[in-house]
Amino acid sequence: MAAESTVELESSMKEHRDDDEKSNGFSVSAVSMDVEGGDKDPSGNGVSSVIPGWFSEISPMWPGEAHSLKIEKILFQGKSEYQKVMVFQSSTYGKVLVLDGVIQLTERDECAYQEMITHLPLCSIPNPKKVLVIGGGDGGVLREVARHSSIEKIDICEIDNMVVEVSKQFFPEVAVGFNDPRVTLRIGDGVAFLKAAPEGTYDAVIVDSSDPIGPAQELFEKPFFQSVARALRPGGVMCTQAESIWLHMDIIEDIVSNCRHIFKGSVNYAWTTVPTYPSGMIGFMLCSTEGPLVDFKHPVNPIDQKDCQKSVRPLKFYNSEIHTAAFCLPSFAKRKIGSKET
Amino acid sequence: MAAPENTLHSTDSPLKRQREDEVNGVSDTLSKEPQPNGLSSVIPGWFSEISPMWPGEAHSLKVEKILFQGKSDYQDVMVFQSATYGKVLILDGVIQLTERDECAYQEMITHLPLCSIPNPKKVLVIGGGDGGVLREVARHSSVEKIDICEIDKMVVDVSKEYFPDIAVGFADPRVTLNIGDGVAFLKAAPEGTYDAVIVDSSDPIGPAQELFEKPFFESVARALRPGGVVCTQAESIWLHMHIIEDIVVNCRQVFKGSVNYAWTTVPTYPSGMIGFMLCSTEGPSVDFKHPVNPIDENDSQQAARPLKFYNREIHSAAFCLPSFAKRAIASKEN
Numbered sequence: 112m113a114a115e116s117t118v119e120l121e122s123s124m125k126e127h128r129d130d131d132e133k134s135n136g137f138s139v140s141a142v143s144m145d146v147e148g149g150d151k152d153p154s155g156n157g158v159s160s161v162i163p164g165w166f167s168e169i170s171p172m173w174p175g176e177a178h179s180l181k182i183e184k185i186l187f188q189g190k191s192e193y194q195k196v197m198v199f200q201s202s203t204y205g206k207v208l209v210l211d212g213v214i215q216l217t218e219r220d221e222c223a224y225q226e227m228i229t230h231l232p233l234c235s236i237p238n239p240k241k242v243l244v245i246g247g248g249d250g251g252v253l254r255e256v257a258r259h260s261s262i263e264k265i266d267i268c269e270i271d272n273m274v275v276e277v278s279k280q281f282f283p284e285v286a287v288g289f290n291d292p293r294v295t296l297r298i299g300d301g302v303a304f305l306k307a308a309p310e311g312t313y314d315a316v317i318v319d320s321s322d323p324i325g326p327a328q329e330l331f332e333k334p335f336f337q338s339v340a341r342a343l344r345p346g347g348v349m350c351t352q353a354e355s356i357w358l359h360m361d362i363i364e365d366i367v368s369n370c371r372h373i374f375k376g377s378v379n380y381a382w383t384t385v386p387t388y389p390s391g392m393i394g395f396m397l398c399s400t401e402g403p404l405v406d407f408k409h410p411v412n413p414i415d416q417k418d419c420q421k422s423v424r425p426l427k428f429y430n431s432e433i434h435t436a437a438f439c440l441p442s443f444a445k446r447k448i449g450s451k452e453t
Numbered sequence: 454m455a456a457p458e459n460t461l462h463s464t465d466s467p468l469k470r471q472r473e474d475e476v477n478g479v480s481d482t483l484s485k486e487p488q489p490n491g492l493s494s495v496i497p498g499w500f501s502e503i504s505p506m507w508p509g510e511a512h513s514l515k516v517e518k519i520l521f522q523g524k525s526d527y528q529d530v531m532v533f534q535s536a537t538y539g540k541v542l543i544l545d546g547v548i549q550l551t552e553r554d555e556c557a558y559q560e561m562i563t564h565l566p567l568c569s570i571p572n573p574k575k576v577l578v579i580g581g582g583d584g585g586v587l588r589e590v591a592r593h594s595s596v597e598k599i600d601i602c603e604i605d606k607m608v609v610d611v612s613k614e615y616f617p618d619i620a621v622g623f624a625d626p627r628v629t630l631n632i633g634d635g636v637a638f639l640k641a642a643p644e645g646t647y648d649a650v651i652v653d654s655s656d657p658i659g660p661a662q663e664l665f666e667k668p669f670f671e672s673v674a675r676a677l678r679p680g681g682v683v684c685t686q687a688e689s690i691w692l693h694m695h696i697i698e699d700i701v702v703n704c705r706q707v708f709k710g711s712v713n714y715a716w717t718t719v720p721t722y723p724s725g726m727i728g729f730m731l732c733s734t735e736g737p738s739v740d741f742k743h744p745v746n747p748i749d750e751n752d753s754q755q756a757a758r759p760l761k762f763y764n765r766e767i768h769s770a771a772f773c774l775p776s777f778a779k780r781a782i783a784s785k786e787n
Binding site: 165167173174175177178179180181201202203204210219220222223355357358382384385386387388389390391392426427428429430432433435436437439440441442443446 | 507508510511512514534537538554556691692716718719721725726760761763764766767769770774775776777779
């Protein structure tokens with residue numbers, strides 16, 4: 112089921128200046144990626160979606176706003192079986208990975224997302240041993256899982272081989288996660304992989320997916336959560352990317368009610384700051400299956416200094432205080448999510 | 454120190470709903486100052502925030518209609534109706550507030566200090582000409598006197614005209630508005646006057662620069678009672694860690710009580726967040742992380758509308774910092 116992707120480098124492109132006419136060419140090629148779905152926005156027709164020489168993220172998922180990063184150099188552009196893949200060197204956020212026109216990570220702020228999506232679940236249970244990562248083809252979540260010395264087995268199922276290849280080539284400090292001997296990489300459909308997994312296999316499942324519109328759609332639906340719950344041991348935990356309370360409260364409410372139906376242990380919502388994600392933040396849904404009680408807000412398995420020093424680099428973002436703080440929600444979100452409890 | 458004489462003129466009437474080609478004219482007036490050569494600073498029909506304060510990135514909002522453009526003695530002032538964030542107030546090309554997310558900033562900058570001390574009575578707001586902080590201060594029934602010193606009258610007038618739900622703060626009978634220089638106002642204030650000072654300023658580059666410097670903090674400390682508190686806007690840990698470190702150092706020298714850094718999410722501010730510096734003067738000790746003066750439901754319901762953002766848990770959580778920021782700020786403790 113491996114996606115047959117060709118990775119090619121655009122070596123011909125030199126560093127660009129603002130007044131360089133070639134930079135206009137860049138924005139045009141970026142436009143063709145960005146305006147996808149722009150037909151939903153009639154006034155979007157003919158609107159140049161980017162500042163010349165800049166990458167702009169415009170999506171029907173967050174209408175009426177755009178975040179733009181200045182491009183120093185486009186390093187890679189390709190199209191896999193599943194999505195458009197681009198890597199560029201930005202002027203102030205390091206290298207940037209873009210899938211279907213949406214920023215997935217930048218070198219400058221990837222620590223927040225990768226550390227939080229990984230350590231929120233893994234620090235909440237004692238001695239995690241078997242972990243499954245769905246998506247996460249850049250390898251960053253693997254890098255974080257590998258910090259936990261109790262871990263014996265890390266499975267990852269990523270649908271798009273091009274993401275893995277591109278990450279290995281352009282983001283060595285993120286893809287370093289693949290080097291851990293405990294990691295087994297499978298290229299394929301996460302939904303199918305989970306269905307085939309023996310019941311009660313994993314201590315934790317981390318779903319590092321893109322947004323619910325696109326190839327990751329199924330990963331936000333109830334049958335998928337049922338498969339996750341099945342693959343987890345009693346008292347096992349799931350953490351999934353769960354959008355922004357500022358932009359997608361309606362989607363979050365649906366995810367919360369789905370999860371409350373399926374996960375009979377704890378169901379909690381947390382969030383973190385990530386400057387390059389829409390609205391500057393992203394949320395996580397944390398759930399546990401019936402069994403030993405999991406109190407996500409009070410982590411029982413802190414990452415200690417020893418663990419951190421063993422790995423590639425010290426933690427940049429995560430600590431025990433910010434773990435607990437991540438579950439504190441603004442009142443408007445608390446009221447909405449709380450109302451789904453009954 | 455008279456009020457700057459501004460003429461308010463709404464561009465409302467001649468401009469119909471903008472089409473892309475018309476907005477290009479608008480964007481030209483927006484692309485103030487040293488925009489990089491030939492770089493169109495905006496997506497046509499959109500407002501883009503580009504600043505040397507956060508190089509290499511821009512946040513853009515789709516413009517439905519420009520409601521006001523003016524130039525005061527101090528800055529360029531603009532109001533537009535955005536497609537998805539409600540009305541937006543821009544000063545010198547920088548987003549100050551949007552109707553959609555202003556609750557986060559206004560509630561946090563106000564209730565972080567006021568909920569940290571028992572029975573605040575006298576409060577001074579420096580800046581805050583939109584009135585949102587006043588609206589939040591007014592929720593506290595213990596407060597008897599609210600002084601505000603805003604340098605730019607145009608901000609007040611524009612807010613009253615276009616942001617009635619924010620400028621409602623001016624309607625509270627406890628409020629006294631002074632148009633003038635906050636630095637001078639503080640120097641003239643009798644020693645030990647205020648229980649709390651809230652500095653709701655724009656960024657340290659521009660008219661607000663002095664408000665981030667040590668002499669200003671000294672004036673604030675002087676105007677506060679022993680154990681009084683100050684809360685000031687203090688940038689983003691993602692973008693301006695060096696500025697924050699400087700502010701922390703200054704504050705630790707000037708304020709002999711507590712000195713703490715907190716932050717909140719605000720989607721339309723650069724990097725999607727903003728920080729606050731909370732300090733107390735020598736005297737009764739203030740534990741900012743554990744608020745002693747919660748806003749109860751009664752107070753909130755008395756006000757025009759319930760709190761949208763602030764609550765006791767998010768108050769404490771605001772002081773939890775990512776490790777990189779914690780290390781940088783802690784290194785300034787010595």
